[in-house]
Amino acid sequence: MAKEVKVLGKWPSPFVMRARIALHLKSVDYEFIEESMQPKSELLLKSNPVHKKIPVLLHHEKPICESLIIVQYVDEAFSTGSSILPSNPYDRAIQRFWAAYLDDKWFPAFQGVSRAPNEEAKAKGLEQVREGLSLLEDAFDKCSNGKPFFGGDKIGYLDIAFGSYLGWVRVSEKMNNIELISKDKTPKLHAWAERFSANDAVKDYMPETEKLMGFAKMLMAKYQAAAST
Amino acid sequence: MAKEVKVLGKWPSPFVMRARIALHLKSVDYEFIEESMQPKSELLLKSNPVHKKIPVLLHHEKPICESLIIVQYVDEAFSTGSSILPSNPYDRAIQRFWAAYLDDKWFPAFQGVSRAPNEEAKAKGLEQVREGLSLLEDAFDKCSNGKPFFGGDKIGYLDIAFGSYLGWVRVSEKMNNIELISKDKTPKLHAWAERFSANDAVKDYMPETEKLMGFAKMLMAKYQAAAST
16 A cells, blocks of 8 residues: 655755654654656656755655755654654744754855865865854754753754754765864764764664765766866 | 833844734734844844844844744744644645745845846846746645635735735836736736735835835945945
């Protein structure tokens, strides 16, 4: 029998990972449909005609798009498992604020490092990324309140939003021979990242660094070929 | 006695308008603090150190930033008045999707029209804006279900997100001598825009087109001066 929940995605995508972790936390059984992206499947084009991007969550065939919207939907639509967003409205607002910061500011800066046209631009990009991490180290302090996760005792919304980027952070650290989330500069985030990656709800979806690096190299070659034409 | 809710903002900002409409819908009494922006006030820099942008909502002196996050916070923190977000998780996800589309795609394209360096770029920008409006016309059909607002019988989340841009849409229509939300091309949005602007929760915050146009001209002169240096 067809499952009532489906996720259309691809393993290296941090955004797809968010949907999968949320479903895992809510103990929702679902079918994972690997999206080829080249060309984009008819199901993807039909389900997300505006952005044509993964992930798409299908619930009773009704599509929900945009990873953070999916995470909130999963939290609201399934009462199984623990809550992903905090119950207190102020705490929810703070987690939403930092999740939006990650997607709108931090991740674009992070992506800019790999795509920098020269060393100067790269250094500037790295500075922005590190400034962001320092803000997030402070945010961790305030959100976690001495507990292991941004969400407190358990993985929550902001853990998912940030944690899904960790695979790519590790790839960037290796490829550029740098430290980003370091024991020195951001010790709390460093310990959090270890905890997050080892968590039962996460570990099956966290891509292996070597495998992701292979994918990243292929992606960069494509990007450079496109940029030089 | 100091009010427990304060909004730090400026009248021409569509984002500030969102916070004010949400508070009006929830019958929340608040103090409006006009932010000069030149220079930015200490209260703003302290309350929103990451983005340094308005609006900021202060609730018992605790700051909440980012307009759509503020609207959700107001909905969750105050049980007075009707709900701003729909109760059904799928409907919530759809409204969140279109609100994010408006802020991430449509409004930047709309802003690009006024800032276009030449007629060709302007025409291309206008095409994007109109394509977006056509998508939003369809979305209105699906969300409103034959009722007057995206939110159904009453103004909801997506009404606030989109409606806050209407003042600026009218300014652009006048300054560029064009029609954007037209009776012809997007009749449902056209009728909705009239209804929205006349609504009790909105009309006091909807800027007059002439006054906003004066502000826009000043802004454009600044932008052009900055671009030519």
